[in-house]
Amino acid sequence: QVRLQESGPGLVKPSETLSLTCTVSDGSMSYHYWSWIRQPPGKGLEWLGYIFYSGSTNYNPSLKSRLSISLDSSKSQFSLKLSYVTAEDSAVYYCARGSIIGGFPIWGQGTMVTVS
Amino acid sequence: QSALTQPASVSGSPGQSITISCTGPNSGVGSYNLVSWYQQHPGKAPKLIIYEGTKRPSGVSDRFSGSKSGNTASLTISGLQTEDEADYYCCSSVGGNSWVFGGGTKVTVL
Numbered sequence: 001q002v003r004l005q006e007s008g009p010g011l012v013k014p015s016e017t018l019s020l021t022c023t024v025s026d027g028s029m030s031y032h033y034w035s036w037i038r039q040p041p042g043k044g045l046e047w048l049g050y051i052f053y054s055g056s057t058n059y060n061p062s063l064k065s066r067l068s069i070s071l072d073s074s075k076s077q078f079s080l081k082l083s084y085v086t087a088e089d090s091a092v093y094y095c096a097r098g099s100i101i102g103g104f105p106i107w108g109q110g111t112m113v114t115v116s
Numbered sequence: 117q118s119a120l121t122q123p124a125s126v127s128g129s130p131g132q133s134i135t136i137s138c139t140g141p142n143s144g145v146g147s148y149n150l151v152s153w154y155q156q157h158p159g160k161a162p163k164l165i166i167y168e169g170t171k172r173p174s175g176v177s178d179r180f181s182g183s184k185s186g187n188t189a190s191l192t193i194s195g196l197q198t199e200d201e202a203d204y205y206c207c208s209s210v211g212g213n214s215w216v217f218g219g220g221t222k223v224t225v226l
Contacts, residue, residue: 035215037217044119044205044217044218044219044220045154045162045205045207045217045220046217047207047214047215047216047217050214058213058214060214094161094162098215100150100209100212100213101149101150101167101168101209102152102167102168103152103154103164103166103167103168103207104152104154104162104164104207105164105167105173107161107162107163108161109161110161
């Protein structure tokens with residue numbers, strides 16, 4: 001069973017860039033959509049964006065100007081960069097593997113990021 | 117993209133059946149079976165329980181079932197059990213290249 005693990009700083013200052021990495025345990029990045037999803041404390045889930053194994057990306061329109069997702073297949077990792085963060089970006093950030101029809105069957109455990 | 121609409125809370129007694137609705141104006145909910153449902157216990161990552169509107173992943177109890185009518189998708193939990201107390205989220209693919217989640221429904225077992 002493939003496992004995903006998020007890593008990165010738990011505290012980021014306002015106006016700086018939040019950077020997170022997701023490591024895929026079995027190394028298989030092909031033929032899947034790799035997404036980032038976040039959840040502010042006490043609130044619901046928000047899909048942020050994905051990178052396809054080919055390198056194509058798509059982002060939530062509300063974050064498109066600040067968000068970048070990249071892929072490093074050689075390291076079995078994909079990464080998120082969110083610039084100019086504010087307190088509203090404080091959330092648990094999840095990485096997930098998904099597909100258009102299959103939803104998101106595989107999730108990381110999540111990592112809490114606080115902007116302060 | 118607007119979030120899908122779910123009731124904030126639903127409750128039921130053990131053994132009863134409950135249904136959670138998910139309504140969206142986007143083509144994902146209305147036109148195709150691109151809806152998935154997730155169960156989330158406190159402090160845990162969401163778990164996929166329904167995909168393609170009606171299908172259950174291996175290992176998910178058959179007490180969970182999905183359906184769709186028009187622009188509304190629904191999740192039914194039959195034979196409600198105490199371990200079903202959790203938050204539930206619907207999710208729909210939009211335009212074949214993005215996703216949107218519902219606001220979440222808190223299920224309470226009385």
